[in-house]
Amino acid sequence: MNYDEVKEMVALFNQSGNQEMQLETSDIKLYLNKRGVQDVQHAPVAPSVPPTTSMTSMPTESTEAPMAVADDTIAIEAPLVGSIYLQPAPADPAFVKVGQTVAVGDVVCVIEAMKMMTEVKSTVAGTITEILVQNEELVEYQQPLFKVKEG
Structure with missing residues (x-):
């Protein structure tokens, strides 16, 4: 894994709703946490691999209101770049459909980025x-x- 891939992963993590992420490969051990600094135990990897470091990122709270679309609806926007899945599994029904009522916090889809699934x-x-x-x-x-008519 090169520096640009790690940098992209950190950026995607910062944009996601996930609070914590850990990745271990043969050449890197990465720990990301939005909850603040925690004591992390580092297990030795391979002797030829240099010691790893953990990266901690503080949460970034969005103060922007949901995007208002030209008509009287509001858009639910993608919180990160990735592949969108409108249903939990191929044989399952969609999370939401046109005409369905949703509340704040209801899962409307999932976005996959770098093998991480993030609920939207x-x-x-x-x-x-x-x-x-x-x-x-x-x-x-x-x-x-999605477009949502408030109310």
Whole structure:
């Protein structure tokens, strides 16, 4: 794993709703935590591998309101870049469908980035009026995923 891959992983972690992540490969051991510094025990890896360090990142709270779309709906946006899954498993029904009522915090989809699954939760209470993406589509950071009519 090279520096750019680690840098990208840290950026994706910072944008995700995950609070903690640990990755171990044959050449790197990475620990990320948004809850603050914790005492981390480092197990020896291989003798040829240099000692590892842990990276700690502080949470970044978004103070922005949900994005208002041109009409009277509000968009639920992608919190990170990755592949979107609109259902928990291929044979399962979708998390949400048009016409369904959602509350703040309801899971509306999952985004996979670098083998990490991140639940995307509704930022607004209301009714889903439109699904703007297709299952397994690659989505961008802050891309509108769903339109929700408040209420």
